[in-house]
Each structure stands twice: as C-alpha cells, then as structure tokens.
Amino acid sequence: MFYHIRHTCGAVVPGLVLIPLFSAASYAGDSSAATAAPYIDFGNTSWVLTCAALVMFMTVPALALFYGGLVKRKNVLSVLMQCFIILSVLSLQWVTFGYSLAFGPGKGPMAGVIGGFDWAFLRNIGASVSPYYISQSTARIPHLAFVIFQAMFAVITPALIIGAFAERIKFSGFLLFTVAWAFLVYDPIAHWVWSSDGWLFKLGVLDFAGGTVVHINAGIAALVTAFIIGKRKPVKASPPHNLPFTMIGASMLWFGWFGFNAGSALAADALAASAFVVTNTAAAMAGITWAALDWIFSKRPTLLGAATGAVAGLVAITPAAGFVDITGAIIIGLIVSIVCYIFVVVIKPRAGYDDSLDAFGVHGIGGIWGAIATGLLATPAVQSAYSGFFAGSHKQLWIQLLATGVTAAYSLVVTFCIFKLVDATIGMRVTEKEEAMGLDITQHKERAITIIE
C-alpha cells in the first residue's frame, strides 16, 4: 500500500533539509525530473536506505577485516586504511561527478556510453522520485535514496581490487589509481549496464545486483594489477596473520550482502524476499562445498576455506539474485566453489601471478560464473519477464556472454593504461626495503600491534 504524500515534503528525504516555506521554489526547480511520479513509498524508501547502510558496512569493516586478516601483521593497517579511505574518497567522487557520469542523462551518440554532467553535484535531483529503476517500475523511492544506495556500490568495487596488490602497493599511487579507475572504468560500465540509456541495458543484459559491474569488473582489474605490479618478495608465502579477522569479515560481508542483493529490488517486496533467500542459500551451499573440497584434498575442513567459499557464493549469486529460484541458487553455490577452488588452488600457483588475496580468483571467476549462470538458470517463476537457457530462452545466454566479454575486455585495457600511467608518474610499488619493513610503518607510520607498551 502506498502512502500518498506530496514529494515536496522534505521530511522523507534524510540529509536534505527542505523547509516547507521554500518547497514551492524547490518544486519549480525539480519539476522537469519529477513530473511523472510525485509520490514516495515509505516502506520501499526505508528498505533502500537501510540497504545502503548495509552495503556501506560491506566495505568497512567487512571487506577490510576479511582482507586485513589475510595479510602479514606488518601490513594489516595498510589494508584497513585503503578500504577506509576508499569509502571517503569514492563517496565524494560519487556525489560530485560519479553518479552523474554513471546514471545521468547522456548526450547524443554518447548517451549509451556515458552519462553527462547534468547531475554533477547532484544538481537537478532534489527531492524528486527516482526515475531509474533496475527491476521495479513502482518502487517510488526518492531519487536521493537511489543515489546513496548506488554510492555504496561505487565504493566497494574499487575496494575489492585491493586484494590483488596488497602488501606492496604505494599509498599515493593507490589513491590516484583508485580515483582514475572510478572515473574511467566503474562509471562507464555502470552506465552501460544499469542506466536506462546504457547500451548493454538496452540489449537486455541481466545483472540484478552487480555481477558484471562490480565483480567481473573489479576481478579483471585485480588480475591486471597483480600481473603488472609483480610478485611479493618473501621466499615463501606467509600464513594469514589473523584468521579470526577474516572470519568476522566474511560474516559481515554475508550480512551486508543482503542489502546488496535484496536491496537491489529497490522495493520492500516479494522480489526482495526472494533475492534475500537465494543469496543466503548460495552462500551456504558454496561455503559447505569449499570446506568439503578442503576436507577431501587437504584432509581437513578449514575455516578460511568455508569463509572463502561463502564469499564466492555471494559473488556468484549477485547477478542472479532476482532471477533464479532455490534450485538455481544451490547449483550456483555448488559450482562457484568448485570453479574458484580450481582457480585459486591449482591454476594460480602455476600461472605465475601473485593475486595476494585472490581478488580475481574469487570475484573475477565467481562473477563470470554468476553472469553465465544467470543466463542459464533465470526462471520466469521469479520474474515472469526473464527466462534463461534452461527456461527456453537461448538468446539471454548470448547476451550474458557478450556483456561478460565486453566488461572484461574494457576493464582489462583501461585498468592496464591507468596502472601504467600512474606507475610512470608517482609510482605504484614501494621499494624493496619498504616492502620488507611493512607498509604500516613505511606508508602510515603506525603499527597495529605493539610488543612492548
């Protein structure tokens, strides 16, 4: 049921103080963007805002702890700091230019490729109802709720790449790389897939919550950066310094992922509930599967394996969350752990690149499997308009493969160029001595753990 209220009532839009006295003027300013839908739905709005907070939680502290626990003790603060600063930097990038470039109206032939600057600094948005819906046309949430929900996706995506170059990245280079990557890689791809002007969106690609935009994109960028920056220096790989951190981080990721996936319904409705349930199911299945693989091949079920598997399952269900049923979720969870396990345990050590924390092995590979699985397993039982290969629509699978290929190719080329440019100017890698001493003390002049008080 909708509560019909005038959209000029500022009280329903947190963070935006609209004094009723000025609402007439405000209405005039917003009228172009909001003529069609002057009502706000309270239930949907509260759900989307809650989910925005849940997705924020996925970057810090969830991903920070997940990654932070896996590195050596002398580098843990550098990983936490990188995640934390990304939240700050990308939040600003998003409200100034990022959102406009990703979701804003584009100009002429460029409309399908990149949004323009019409919504820079969130101008012309105000308290209007969001005109862009990924899967629901009746959500009636404030445009600003959509902006902040999407902001958290823009934050976590570059944060995922941290896993590839952890323990040897120079902080200044990392910052410049991240900002450039947000502008040149994330914003265009988000526009292609999610904006109603985007060329992949118009082609009919299905990406419910960001398998292509977030996981394949960041995963490929991780592979590229891991290759260019080179291996870490120690003779032997050292064990994770704090697995409890990693377990807490993985659990918080699982928790936040409900916002990521169920929130992508952009409404507090049956589709959100369905996405919630399949998300949980895929994570559970994938966690069990990885632990079982460890048990079979390494003789013991490991905590790190179960946690890694669960995260891989969450990655893989992301594009499919609004399109598959429980059976689909179980299949996705089962296969993602098998595929990622093979990649991380068998292929990576032979391939000669050092993806420190398996950002590509989990997010890239899991994301690609998820995108393909969406094309295979989408069932009209969840959303009647969308069918995959096994439900009789062969075309969807080809669209999914095309979107996967295009995203991967674009991310590969542009990430490579950005990395090389930053490396040539301010440098991307610390010196051998700094790497040996650890990034905490050399990049930040701090230590995580003291020996003597």
Add this chain to the structure above:
Amino acid sequence: MKLIIAIIQPHRLEEVKEALYKEEVNLMTISEVLGHGRQKGVSEVYRGTEEGGDLLRKIRLEIAVNDTFVAPTINAILKGGRTGDVGDGKIFVVDLEQCYRIRTGEQGGEAIG
C-alpha cells in the same frame, strides 16, 4: 659446545633458515625482540604526535651446536641475513657449559644434535 645467538632482520628469517637447513642445522629457537644498534628506528605518528623511533623489530635465533658446526652455522647466518644495509644485526658466540635432553636425560654433545 657453543651457543650461537643471532639478532637478524625479521624479513631475512626465511633466507637464514634456508641457509641453515643447507648446513643441516635444523634445531633452533626463534623469538621476536625489539632493539636497535647504531641506526635509528622509524618513528610512529599518533594523532599528530611523533612517538618511539628508537626500537625496531628484530628476530633472535638461539642455536646450540657442537664445535664442528660452529663455522657452518655462522656462515649460513651471515649469508642468509645480509642485506648490506645498516640494521642487519649481530651474531654472538658463547661457550656452552652443559646441555640436557629432557626426554631421555642425555647430556653434552649427544643431547645437542
């Protein structure tokens, strides 16, 4: 019998261990310590306040050896631990009066190996 105590850079531990294994020196005790020699440590900054700056993390190895193993052990540590920079550490060689293996009660050279 000698007790060899070496203070080395933490990041050279793997190389030192590899070098020792090559000389068939497999028994050692390792602990984490703080210290500094002539070089200054790296200062830390907490909310704008500089602190510390005198102590650096080091690894201490303690290896008890029979006389024939003294030279190979020292050479292995020199080889594995050297980066050429200030702060590579020191090796101390001390006479070892007696050694017992707790499990069997063996003494002296037999207990060391």
